[in-house]
Amino acid sequence: MENLQIRLRQNAGILTAIGIFVLFYVFYNFNHPRGFAPAIFIQNSNEVFTLAMVAMAQTMAVLLGGLDLSVGAIMTLVNCLASYLLVGSPLQIILGFIVCMAAGAACGFLNGCIVVYGRIQPIIATLATGAIFIGIALFLRPSPGGNVDDDLSWVMTNDLYEIAATYGFFDDGEAAWFQPIAWFPVPLLLIILIAVLVWVPFSRSVTGRTVYAIGSGEGAAYMSGLAINRAKIAAFTLGGFFAGLGGIYLTLQTSSGNADIPQAGAYTLNSIAAVVIGGTSLLGGIGSAIGSIFGALILRTISFNFRIFEIDPLMQPLFEGVVLLAAVSLGAIRVLRVKNTLDLFR
């Protein structure tokens, strides 16, 4: 019982985020003329995926106690790269996927090396590399364009039934056992798979634990004999990988590559917001990428609500800012309960 209480208290940030998300999303569906319909669910999942990935990427740097200003740029770079590579024979497409994922990871690896061996603060190192990545993206795609395998683009942005139907699995998706899960959106399944198969093992590995230790107290982590440099490089590499996955999905969603600088910037800033809303401390050491996924979900749900209430697009940034501020403030409520004001600064 006591242990449960401790766990609840230590995970208050992410639990609050989940609560807010459920509240906002149910509210949205109640007010939507076709609320609680599979089509809405699929559409929303599509819109969430890229930001969720970029937010996970940002989490890596934040857990170390830094900020990564290049996540949007890595996403954009991989987006432009993928707009060339995701066509042709199945083998070519698979190879394209691998190259794109490797490119994202390589960008992150570069960030990590600069931070570790150049001893440069992450925020400034990634400000510079972000500009470089955007530069390469512009070189790849001076103007928007590209081509993506149509079937692939269709199934990745739809439900499981479409995968089966398109590629002829499970009696073209008509198998009786398949029906209970056929409605599930592919992007949502992918988010869950990536979280469970990549993030969870990482967070429970010694390297992952070291990342938390660095964010909590780098000196103490070093004195404890931990491999600090390796963990930092691993964290940034994984961050680049996540951002690259976001870029790949953006390509599938839009069937094109676009070296859109404002879009890259917007994703970077939103990723920081998502990380904070998801209960990760900007000081490092506390939080999780799963929290950031919920942070991304909350941010997107706010815009969904704008759509159905037909708020003037010119007013949206204003409203978004206010709602964001309110959401982040919820996390600060604990301050009111602190009786020893010295604890506020610890």
Next chain:
Amino acid sequence: MTLAGITKRYGGVTALDDVDFACSLGSVHAVLGENGAGKSTLIKIMSGVVQPDAGVMTLDGRPVSFARPSDANDAGIVCIFQELSLMPDLTVADNISIADPPRRFGLIDRRAQHRRAEQLLARIGCEDVNPLLRVRDLPLSRRQMVEIAKALAKDPTVLILDEATSALTSADVDRVFDILRGLRDDGIAIITISHRMHEIEAIADECSVFRNGRHIDTFAQGSKSEAEIVQMMIGREISAHFPPRPPPKPPEALETALDVAGLSWEDRLSAIDLSLHKGEIVGLGGLDGQGQKELLLGLFGVLKGVTGEIKVAGKPVRLAAPADAKKAGIDMALIPEDRKTEGLLLPMSIADNLVISSLGALANGILVDRKALQQAVADGIDRMQIKVGAPDDPVSTLSGGNQQKVVIAKWLMTDPAVILLNDPTRGIDVGTKQEIYRLLRDLAEAGAAILFYSTDYEELIGCCDRVAVMYDGRIVNELRGDDITEHNIISSALNISEGTAPEAAS
């Protein structure tokens, strides 16, 4: 393990000069010395934090060199540092197993890790610490026990303790010593640095004394008297340990500086009544964690929701922040528990740290008067005899004792009328301790009222005119004059009413 001809220089300062040192398996070796004698550098070299400029280190007859702490750990040398090496945001279990967690399928096995933490904590008698808690949420004395559990988890062959007992309660110290004796009998070499002489007497087999970066002598514990050892450490004769206590003033001559009535906070402080008089040093005693720290913080405006009345010089005051407590007319100062985080701005210079609390007085309109500032810095360094290279060096370059002097000097610049001290001599060498005792008495004689919390009973007995002993958030007894004995403090601390009967608070 032996070290031969080890030399280490930091810039122009020679921290260790051609030092030979040896410790053998199955014995406890105490290293003694003043601030800056080179003890910390010695263990930093042995544990791979810094590399020597010259000299050879051998372990088991083989020459070794460590490029980083993990190399030393791999060789079986584990150090418990004075500056805690715990990650505050990780749980106790995570911290204990941080370097080599139990794994299953390559991932950390959290259940096994939890069990391991429970076992190790039970071994050092800390069953009350839940391994799920974050280290941040533990009091300092528990953190230090976790630190010891963490070191034991590495199965050391050479275990180094750098002031590892300084924040522990005496019951914990006894338990830790029992474990250390057990480890020694298992054939582990233990090196300990401590400024508490009675602890060294209790545990050490051999002692080595260092002074100014040189190894002075090594001898079997017990072969030299305490006075001889102290003289070797400081290289000069010291007359008395504590400054003499003036005779108590008659009650009518007492002038009240601070009057506290019915002070309560959460479940940690209940109905505290206490008065401080000008010219008086009042000690706070009792077991660790009985509300002494909270009382000091409460008086200094750090705690929210404090009930009861605080009167300064007869006027009731409401303090919402340390900035209020510092104001003219209230003039309080608090020397905080943790000088690294609460006392100093580590990356800033010694000069900046010295004047940071009194900038208002040094300001000329809105700008700080540079000349007055320099004068104030020079005065502060002079008054406390702080050993500094240049006032513009970062304060983090000073040794522990000199850092503490900076903290005290910083507050003295505000001319406080009420001085609160939270265990100011923790982890500080004998010489500096004595300077602090002398200073406290001088300040009291100059009219300040001093409230002094210490975990060291000897200090309370030697320094204080009165000792208020706390138990479970209450003041259970006030001892004065010749009633301040170790026996009386301990029996009050355990809330056993023997010895002097509890008197009503004055």
